[in-house]
Amino acid sequence: MHLTKDEERILKGEYGEGTQKAMELLVAIGDAYDAEKMIPVSRAHAASSGQEGDLYFVELLANGGARCKVPTSTNPVYDIEYFHNLFDFIPKDEAEVARRVMEAYKRVGATLSWSCVPYLAENIPLYGETVAFSESSATPYVNSVIGARTNREAAQSALAAGVVGKTPKYGLLVKENRKGTHLVKVQTALKDEFDYTLLGYYVGKQIGYGTPVFTGVTRQPSTEELINFCAMSNVSGAISMFYIPGFTVEAQTVKEAFQGDAPQDKITVTSRELKRACEELQTTSGKIDFVMLGCPHYTLKQVKEVARLLEGKKIHDGVSFWVCTSATTKMLAERTGYVDIIERAGGHVVVDTCIDEPCWIAYKNKVGMTDSPKCAYYRRFKDVIVSRLQDCIEAAIKGK
Incomplete structure (x- = not known):
């Protein structure tokens, strides 16, 4: 891969050891994909986690003095103060990893958004921008809904691009690689967010790696429907873009x-395929111990709907109820009274938190219910029921 004189100086360490390590990774990726050169990025999103694989690289860069050159947002870890006030059996070594990850991202100058939907508020690309976004819903959303350009980045490669301000030119940054691969004929009405959830899960599983092109969609999908499709198509598959x-x-x-x-x-999707996809996700039925929502993080519209469904009701004594969202969304939800309604019903609205973190160890041997196949896939618990939001609320109130 051709490097400019300035890029060669970065690679030699003239801009510091941390930035050098970032460039070494980017050059290795560029060489692996036969990229001819590097191109500027305007922003990045690192799918950070409170886990050791992430800790190694971000501390390597931070200890070497690296700083983000372009805005670089972060994925959720977990709200350490909130959860440690509730639970006293979160493993101390895992909690320390999470703390160090969050501190290291602060040291490299990242935007500490701790959200898996940064493209809605904290780090929004524009049409045509070249960016470096990791995270399962973010990559296809940015490519397809916004029309910016990003490859399917890892947390490490996205952070490296944020530090250097560049990325190798390959993959979905090249127009001819953005063409569709599979034609998907939708022959059923897509009524709500959960139908798009099931569509994403089914199509991802059928295609694996590819770029689906849909026909038969008869109305403009909502933001939440598109987010759900993006996330769930990357639970069962690897869909970085769609049309x-x-x-x-x-x-x-x-x-x-x-x-x-x-x-x-060519793939045809009818109500039968969506029904089978839903059935495949279930591992149990009956009594539940908790409900977990917000994977991906809930939008303000979704938090509002939870509040509407819970207003004047009480969650069952034997059920814990959780809504994960961004700090930005929770602030607005507090102002508008939605958080108060959910908390009066007995629920929790938590920020900065991912489903796939050690803070959920209390539910290791429990039965959970969720509206998210992604949450079910991470499954920090024993068994799962996956259903529409309305069903989750009803089960939370009844206990089953």
Whole structure:
């Protein structure tokens, strides 16, 4: 991969050891993908976690004096103060890893958003921007809904791009690589967020790695429906981009989405496929111990709906109820009274927190219910029921 004189100086360590380590990773990726050169990025999102694989690299860069050159937001870890006030059996060594991760991201000058949906508030790309976003919903959302350009980054490569301000030019940063691969014919009504959740899970599993192009979608999907599709298609598959011609921004026709090529394969989705996908996600039924919502982090609209469904009601004494969201969303939800309603019902609204963290160890041998196959996949608990939000609320009140 060709490097400019300035990039060569970074690689030699003239800008500090931490920035050098970031450049070494980017050059290795560029060489692996036969990239001809590096190109500037305007922003990045690192899918940080409170786990050791993330800790090693961010501390390596921080200890070497690296600082983010472009805005670089962060994925959730967990709200250490909140959870340690509630639970006294979170493993101390794992809690220390989480603390060190959060401190190291602060030292490299990242935007401490601790949210898996940064593209809604804290770090919003514009159409046509080149960025480096990791996180399962973020990559396809940024490529498809916003029309910016990003590869399917790892937490480490996204952070490295944020530090250097550049990334190798390969993959989805090249127009011809953004063409559709599979034609998906939707032959059922997609009524709500949960239908898009199931659509994402089913299509991801059928395609694996690819770029689906959808027909049969008859109305503009909502922000939440698109977020759910993006996240769940990367639970069962690896979908970094998709097209819904007429509704997503980059192609107005099927022909344009495929750049004139024929699809590699065709898939038909009816209500039967969505029903089977839902059935496949269940591992139990009956009594539940907790409800977990917000994977990906809930938007203000979703928190409002939880409050509406819980207003004047009480969560069952034997059920814990959790809503994960961003600090930005919780602040607005507090101002508008939604958090008060949920807390009066007996629920928790928590920020900065991912489902896949050691703070949930209290539920290791419990039965959970969620509206998210992604939450079910991480499953920091024994068994799971996956269903619509309304069903989750009803079960939280009844205990089953």
